[in-house]
Amino acid sequence: MGVVEAFRTAFGADPETVWHAPGRVNLIGEHTDYNDGFVLPFAVPWGVTAAVSPRGDRTIRLRSLQSPSAEPVTIARHEDAEGWTRYVVGVFAMLGDQVPGADIVVDGDVPQGAGLSSSAALEVSVAGALNDLHGLGMSPMEVALLSQRAENDFVGMPCGIMDQAASALCQEGTALFLDCRSLGSRTIPLDLAAHGLRILIIDTQVHHEHAGGEYAKRRAECESAARKLGVAALRDVTDLAGALDRLRGDERRRTMHVVTENHRVEALVGLLRAGAITEIGALLNASHLSLRDQYEVSSPELDVAVEAALRGGARGARMTGGGFGGSAIALVAEDRLDSVKESVAAAYAERSWKAPRFLPAVPGPGARRLGSS
CATH class of the missing domain: 3.30.230.10 (Ribosomal Protein S5; domain 2)
Known part of the structure; x- marks a missing residue:
């Protein structure tokens, strides 16, 4: 209906x-x-x-x-x-x-x-x-x-x-x-198709229950770090090495991720504007490692999806979204799509995990009026 x-x-x-x-x-x-x-x-x-x-x-x-x-x-x-x-x-x-x-x-x-x-x-x-x-x-x-x-x-x-x-x-x-x-x-x-590429969403079909509380905890840690550094938000940190010297533990790791992730966004935008979409894979990989190790919001299912996608021939891959489950994305040449899917599916099967779901990520339009009576 x-x-x-x-x-x-x-x-x-x-x-x-x-x-x-x-x-x-x-x-x-x-x-x-x-x-x-x-x-x-x-x-x-x-x-x-x-x-x-x-x-x-x-x-x-x-x-x-x-x-x-x-x-x-x-x-x-x-x-x-x-x-x-x-x-x-x-x-x-x-x-x-x-x-x-x-x-x-x-x-x-x-x-x-x-x-x-x-x-x-x-x-x-x-x-x-x-x-x-x-x-x-x-x-x-x-x-x-x-x-x-x-x-x-x-x-x-x-x-x-x-x-x-x-x-x-x-x-x-x-x-x-x-x-x-x-x-x-x-x-x-x-324009992925013009370069023979696809972005593949790998839905782990897993979402851990503590995600909401951990999300709020990460946000509080960032706000605390910003206060200690005397800036309005971590976006304002310009001397990363100096900032890290003043922080310890979780707040230090969260700050490292946020500052370097902002740089990765700007670098990736630069590559896209230059028409170098095939070169963005390394930035996706670096983002995942930072989310896993510095921000600590990945999960075993996401890590295995990323690692298996890369083994299967993806040019780059990372978790996307808030973390603790959900989805990863992989930048894949069209002729390697089946190889990437097979690699991820096999890695999940080896661990007796629920099979992942693969979804094509085609950039679509935003909110719009469809009609009326």
């Missing part, structure tokens, strides 16, 4: 607007966004579609096609939201009196648990629809910022701006180079 038909079945009328927002994969720049640094994500072909009509009261009625129940969830008070509905209701909470309630049906095809940011896609699709319906005049970046506040302040996840910005701003065939402090951005061509 399509989202419009499901809306008609649930609410007895066609939706007034339908919006789609994609998930994302990050080419490079991990755990730099909440340190005011640089990131380079692109939108994936999968996302969340929201069919929406406004109501005359403050009630929000929600149905997800991924939910086993065909009955909408009715939320009269924001604080009554639970589970996935918090991401939607959080958007309403951030808009306050600017919007009334709404009837909403959502349908998503972002692979669950793969670290491709289905939550940001859900937030941005709903925020885009409400912006459209009520003529709020928000720019794509303002939609992203509103969605981030919903996740930070309502859901309680202290994420940076990357996921929502990628969902709202990305363009087809490009990556988004984003300065997470100034919020300045520009699109960077990512």
Whole structure:
């Protein structure tokens, strides 16, 4: 059942607007966004579609096609939201009196648990629809910022701006180079096919339960290190050797990763702009080693995926996303795709792990209106 038909079945009328927002994969720049640094994500072909009509009261009625129940969830008070509905209701909470309630049906095809940011896609699709319906005049970046506040302040996840910005701003065939402090951005061509290359997402199908708490811990460690160094954020460290001399333990390691990862983002952007996409593999490899050893957010499943992909002939590979499971990405020549997949699958089988899932990563468009009744 399509989202419009499901809306008609649930609410007895066609939706007034339908919006789609994609998930994302990050080419490079991990755990730099909440340190005011640089990131380079692109939108994936999968996302969340929201069919929406406004109501005359403050009630929000929600149905997800991924939910086993065909009955909408009715939320009269924001604080009554639970589970996935918090991401939607959080958007309403951030808009306050600017919007009334709404009837909403959502349908998503972002692979669950793969670290491709289905939550940001859900937030941005709903925020885009409400912006459209009520003529709020928000720019794509303002939609992203509103969605981030919903996740930070309502859901309680202290994420940076990357996921929502990628969902709202990305363009087809490009990556988004984003300065997470100034919020300045520009699109960077990512024409993989022209160079006979693919980016392969390797979904480990594993997500460790401590990921949320560890994410918040890493962010607190970075903020503590910045205070000790007398800078607003680790992005501002210009003398890395001097900074490392003043720090110890985890804070020292986190600082090393953030500062060097920002340099890797800028270097990779330079290679892409020069048309040297075939040369970016070493930067992907270095990013993974830093995330594994300095930021300590990898997992055995991610490490094995990266190592096996490289043995199978990938030009470069790294974990992507928050870590502790989720996905890795590999830069692969088209004629080595099968070899890389076979190498990773064999490495998982040797360990009696659940078989990984392989997904093609084609840079797609950002959030957009699909139509209305």
